Amino acid sequence: MNIRSITLSLLISVAAISASAQSYDDPMSQALMKAFDELLDEDPRDPETLVRRAGLYYAHQDYIKALDDINTAMKYYAPDDDESRYPAYQLRAKIYQRQKKYEDALADLNTVLKMSPQDYGTIYQRANVLYELGRYPEANADYYLMLRLNPRSQDALLGQAKVAVKQNNLGTANDLADRAVAMTPNNSEIFIGRAAVRDLMGNRQGAVEDYISAISVDNESTARALSHLVAMSRTDYPTVMAGLSSAISKAPRTGMFYFIRAMIAQGHCNYLAAIADYDKIINENLDSYPGLNGALAECYYYLGRYDRALLNADYAISATDENAFYYVLKSRIERAMGDNQAALDAADKAIEKSPESIDALEAKALAEIALGQPAGASIALSEAAMVNPENPYIQILRGWVLGDFRKQAANSERAYEMVLDMDFDFDNVQSLRGFALLSLDRREQADNWMERILDTADDFDGMVNYYAACYYSQTGMTERALRCMETSLEKGYANYHNWTKASEANINCAPLRSNPEFTRLLDKYSHLFK
CATH class of the missing domain: 1.25.40.10 (Tetratricopeptide repeat domain)
Known part of the structure; x- marks a missing residue:
């Protein structure tokens, strides 16, 4: 593949x-x-x-x-x-x-x-329901019944393996899962099944190996295996990356493995590592695809290296007609470089190619604001909100444009209230609930939201503490904001653009940028960006 x-x-x-x-x-x-x-x-x-x-x-x-x-x-x-x-x-x-x-x-x-x-499918379904209910002996009885009906049932063997894990029979679980794989070792789906058993056992390295095997064996389960790897990387990034590095050492000319490793590194804001892998693919001709240059453009943009970002975005645009998102990237880069008209032109081209693209409509709105055209920005954001009414960032931007630029206080408040009505978990920082509350002058509720998130959320890559740094900088709690900033950087949040340039709405750390400690921290963690 x-x-x-x-x-x-x-x-x-x-x-x-x-x-x-x-x-x-x-x-x-x-x-x-x-x-x-x-x-x-x-x-x-x-x-x-x-x-x-x-x-x-x-x-x-x-x-x-x-x-x-x-x-x-x-x-x-x-x-x-x-x-x-x-x-x-x-x-x-x-x-x-x-x-x-x-x-x-x-x-x-x-x-x-x-x-x-003797309805095989219903027996399997009941076995899985009994397993979910914690009725493991009864679930196991159904898995045994499946094996009597079909002695080569891999689903039954994997089901028995999961039961064995729950009953603390790890050796038996491992043997059963291996037996299932041995039946069809060229089928990607069976590796995903064994990975689930291994993950349940706490054998995360083995699970990663199985997901990589699923990707290598055939094309059928690639998307599922990748989604599992991405999800696992959120809680165990080192194990996932070690597994991918091991696969690369065994197959150093397989561009797919470099791409997956780069994609996951980029998802964790580890842009320098991602760039190294994307460059490896391109420079050694392991594969050729405009998306590689699009990914490089995004990485360089986040690192604040806008000239390199623009070169890659332009190459990606010229290499394919399917380039709506690359125009969005170009718009963001041009705006960061101060050419707001070019940013608007690129956003308009993105909308031509994909009229309902949330990213394109957002890019257009921000370029319009930069050009002093809030009416156009308001229209673009309203269109985006109609496409996806459950996007909190779009509603935050709408509230900001309507309140700060169009002086429509009532409409602005309604936009922020929409954020509060969205169905997000309370501890999901990307719900932006606290920022909406802050804009509605409901400070105590906003503070409670942010504090609870910091107490409960798993900040695996520093993003949560980045948002906290933004929040506390907006509330004037400078010392707290700087502590969150350092925690975010310690965890590897390397989005230099967000640290130094982002200024939209109240979701940014702009109030910190004149503080000498802000500059000191960026210097201390400069290895993340250079």
Whole structure:
């Protein structure tokens, strides 16, 4: 697999995750939904159509509507006709399982298995539900039943391995997982399954090796394996990077491994390491793809090396027609360099290519503000908010533009209030809740939010303490802000642009920049940037 296909698989998987939840934009889903609606207009009591529509809702992760259709269908089946209800019970159990309502799922699965005691898929589903309920002996019994029905069931072996881990039989768990892999060692999915067992055992190095094997074996599970590696890097960055370095030492001409390592390093603000790997791929002709130059442009931008960033962005733009985001990058770079008209021109080109791009609309708005055109900025941000009403940063920017530049205090407050209404975990710093509260003069609540995040969040790369430095600098708590800044730098937060240049809304550390301690800290940690 080359780097382009890796990147595409990542984009496809991310798009699927974001679009599948309650989105029916694809033509097939629209056609099916229209057909179901028409049938139900003719006969709203048709249980089979209700169940089929519930299946479409389920496929799009719209579990509340799916469950409502299933429960409605159940009322319209003939009394005591459990056989007709069979598919409804199966689907409802899946919905309950997704909602983590395991007891409800178990009840429906037991009903299905009374009608069809050897339904392999339902036995597997019940085993997994029993496992989630902590009823490990019963789960194991179902996994054994699966093996009697299919002696080569890898799902059953991996299920037994997970049970063995929970029962502290680690040697047995390891043997069972290895047996599962030995059956189909050229199938990527089985390595992902064993990685889950190894991670459960605390063998994170083995899990990383399995995810890398999954990527190497075939293309089928690349996106999933990469997403697991990225998630694991948030809690155990050194182990993930060590595993990738080991893979590189065994296959030093495989550009894919350098790309993955660079991508994860970049995600952790380790831009110098990411640049080294991207350059390795390009300079040694391990692969060729405009996205490499796009990634370099982004890294150099964050390091404040805008000339190099612009060169790479321009190359990426010229190398492909699929360049909307590269124009966004160019816009950000041009604005950082002070050429605000060029920034606006680049943002407009990005919007031409991708009219609903949040990044492009944000870039346009910020360029308009820099040019003294707040009305245009307000329009662009309103369009972005319509595309994604649950984006807190866009609403913060809207509140800032409406309040500071357009003097529309009531509209500004409504934008900040929208941030408070969004469904984020309280300890998610990227909810920006405290910054919205601060703009609404609700200081005590804002302080409580920031303090709780610092007490509870896992700041694996310094980003949380960067936001804390911004927050406390905005509140005038300079000493606290500088302490958070040092903690952030200690953890490796190497976004030099954010430290020295970012000035949007109240999410920046601009008030610190005239303080000698700010300069001293940047000098002390200059190895992160140079």
